Amino acid sequence: MKKIAVLTSGGDAPGMNPAIRAVVRRGIYKGLSVFGVQQGYDGLMRGDFVPMDLGSVGDIIHRGGTVLRSARSEEFRTPEGQNKALACMKEAGIDGLVVIGGDGSFRGAGKLTEQGFPTVGIPGTIDNDIAGTDYTIGFDTAVNTVVDAIDKIRDTASSHERTYIIEVMGRDAGDIALWSGLCVGAESIIIPEAPVDMDDVVQRLEQGNKRGKKHSIIVVAEGVSSGAEVARMIQERTGLETRVTVLGHLQRGGSPSAYDRMMASQMGAKAVDLLVEGQKGVMVGLKGGQLVHAPFVDAARDKHTLDMSMYHLARSLSI
Ligand code: ADP
Numbered sequence: 001m002k003k004i005a006v007l008t009s010g011g012d013a014p015g016m017n018p019a020i021r022a023v024v025r026r027g028i029y030k031g032l033s034v035f036g037v038q039q040g041y042d043g044l045m046r047g048d049f050v051p052m053d054l055g056s057v058g059d060i061i062h063r064g065g066t067v068l069r070s071a072r073s074e075e076f077r078t079p080e081g082q083n084k085a086l087a088c089m090k091e092a093g094i095d096g097l098v099v100i101g102g103d104g105s106f107r108g109a110g111k112l113t114e115q116g117f118p119t120v121g122i123p124g125t126i127d128n129d130i131a132g133t134d135y136t137i138g139f140d141t142a143v144n145t146v147v148d149a150i151d152k153i154r155d156t157a158s159s160h161e162r163t164y165i166i167e168v169m170g171r172d173a174g175d176i177a178l179w180s181g182l183c184v185g186a187e188s189i190i191i192p193e194a195p196v197d198m199d200d201v202v203q204r205l206e207q208g209n210k211r212g213k214k215h216s217i218i219v220v221a222e223g224v225s226s227g228a229e230v231a232r233m234i235q236e237r238t239g240l241e242t243r244v245t246v247l248g249h250l251q252r253g254g255s256p257s258a259y260d261r262m263m264a265s266q267m268g269a270k271a272v273d274l275l276v277e278g279q280k281g282v283m284v285g286l287k288g289g290q291l292v293h294a295p296f297v298d299a300a301r302d303k304h305t306l307d308m309s310m311y312h313l314a315r316s317l318s319i
């Protein structure tokens, strides 16, 4: 292994930059030449490789987004697209690839491994929805962003005695909703992993009202329903004045938290070590506080699970 490349793919996440930095610096430390690929798999199919030296990743550890930029690439899903990428890497003499992204990006990386090309993945998505790891880079920052936003919304909710419905990201996973909902003391948290029971949501609101509570916060994961729909149902059934906030893409931005920088640095260095050891088709993960690695196929086959005890805790504390 002499030359490696690194790319970021799929939805960006705070912490991707410190992960790129760790891959580049660890690679150079291990005597490798490191190249950055612009715009994920799109750039890989164009052979858009930029040599990365120590200075190229200076001053990015605190920056959100990804300096390499990211993409969702339809063409790369096809065998022709994958062959193009393999040909470009061969021509440039690249003999290992680090992919920073979500489970979709790992399915793509798995296709390159099937063709014999060494790839290693680093989980980077705010959703925290990848099987085989307890943590994905960006999640902590995103949860803190949501908590900060809801704390502000609570101020106005309380001034105007309104019920606020906050819609947060997480296509198929309720992690962001659950963590942020617990941390802001939301009255109800609506996530894909638990059956939605509007009777229960209404009953909790009415119970709170009876004991003098004048404002409420309900957090809903986008994968279950829209905030607008939940607000419509609540207003219809309770007559309470509701407002909706869709936090949207602001959850993906911002300076990575200390925890995300720590995870990114550890996982980035570990990915390079795995490539150097001759591993291929694996993803770095965190399990029980330890850095581990697991085959992409396991991450693709298994389903990410949520700690439901946290859901029950949140319910029991917001009575
Ligand atoms: P994420 O990595 O955040 O889950 P996506 O699901 O959009 O984001 O995946 C990122 C990119 O990975 C896709 O745009 C596509 O180029 C590639 N990809 C996803 N699934 C596959 C697949 N089954 N085969 C090949 N490439 C894939």
Ligand code: F6P
Pocket (backbone or CB within 6 Å): 010, 011, 012, 125, 126, 127, 169, 170, 171, 252
């Ligand atoms: O990064 C993950 C995610 O934020 C999902 O929660 C969301 O549904 C999706 O990406 C939206 O991303 P985009 O608008 O970039 O397609």
